[in-house]
Amino acid sequence: MESRGHRSGRTGRPPRLSQEAILVAAQHILDTEGPERLSMRRLAREMSSTAMALYHHVQDKDELLLLLLDAHARRYPRPVLPSEPRTRLLAAAQVLHDLLADCPWIVEVLSFDDFVSESSLWVVESIVDAAVGCGMTLEDAVYAYRVIWHYTTGELAIRVSRERARARPERPEYREHALEFLDSVDFPRLNAVGRQWARLTSRDDHRRGLEAVVAGLLEQEAEVVDVMTDAVRACPCC
Amino acid sequence: MESRGHRSGRTGRPPRLSQEAILVAAQHILDTEGPERLSMRRLAREMSSTAMALYHHVQDKDELLLLLLDAHARRYPRPVLPSEPRTRLLAAAQVLHDLLADCPWIVEVLSFDDFVSESSLWVVESIVDAAVGCGMTLEDAVYAYRVIWHYTTGELAIRVSRERARARPERPEYREHALEFLDSVDFPRLNAVGRQWARLTSRDDHRRGLEAVVAGLLEQEAEVVDVMTDAVRACPCC
């Protein structure tokens, strides 16, 4: 992972391309045409160059995507988190989501037992730290991070395929057929939801879901104590 | 979405291919070579036919994948769920995960404000039903389903890219570089985890995470009442 820049030892011809310029052009394609259209060839065309020239500045397409995430994370402002442990954890988890929400296509490329991009590691640190602040052991805090990570990734992955479906030629017969099938079969709950399903599932409830996830994680910890304390404070008999 | 079978009106030549046979061959490629290798051309070769012949039996590749999920779901045994509402919800959510764990590649193709495959709708029904059984409104139950769905999808998506990374040429420098970077920077929590990260993140904690998610969802509901009741019952002052 050697960073290949213009380390001007001034031999050979001067570079027309640079990693920096490549990333700018790539981001431009992402913004204007979507992740589907970002290919090495398309990118080269954008830069009036050839696909092969790009390989002098990035190792392969995966590295290009990782570099894009890294650049995005570097630009992203680090927010000040609240100090109260629980709201801190929630806020840190929300930051992870918001940071990645701008580049959900990255989920394709993240294998993630490996670390992510360097510039986004601070988000991971802040989540694990907040979890420890809530009284978790380090090990449990990492586990909590993973649950939050899975939840976040899932939301992003679904968002990506929704976009993908929107971009493609519509097939309304599919939905119609599905609804007909639903009418024909005895699923009381789904029958009751019926055509409202689309409305209900397109709502952005990420924040609310995150609250549930965080609440559940904390409940698994010593949190039991706090709940008791609160309850006792509100106990009707004293 | 017309189902094209051998509706023998016995005109023209008899079919060599059938949707059934195509699905069997496709599943075979999936099992032996992985989702990366399943292409229309590869599948045709497997069947000693041409890619274009397949289009007489499935509309396109997306439909092929959906049909594969459907066939898998049809084979999958419907388990008897526990009757106690909370464990029922948890068990239903686990079934969703287990069902999809055999074909995680499907997440690529699911846009999912639309319904899924018909044969797996019963899982959705059972989750929504269990959530209602826990005292949720229908609307909240659908929301709970979505949170569970996101969490499940995330786990699967990550699993897929982990497999993908494992299959590709290794780049151990990446991991080394990441660890060096980590040492060079002041992230106390991540520094403390260090080389244990890989071990911690490769553990299968899906069940435990699911428990947290379900607990969090229930806490957001009238569950407050139960907690109070429990707390009062254990209240040290009465």
Next chain:
DNA sequence: ACCTGAACACCGTTCAAGT
């Protein structure tokens, strides 16, 4: 050192033609 062109080994899908 940096870039090009041709090539390799693939994709999904359309379309006109064959039996």
Next chain:
DNA sequence: ACCTGAACACCGTTCAAGT
């Protein structure tokens, strides 16, 4: 009705050659 071959419009990547 069912299948084929050629073609269209793509991919990521390698490799030998040019400046």
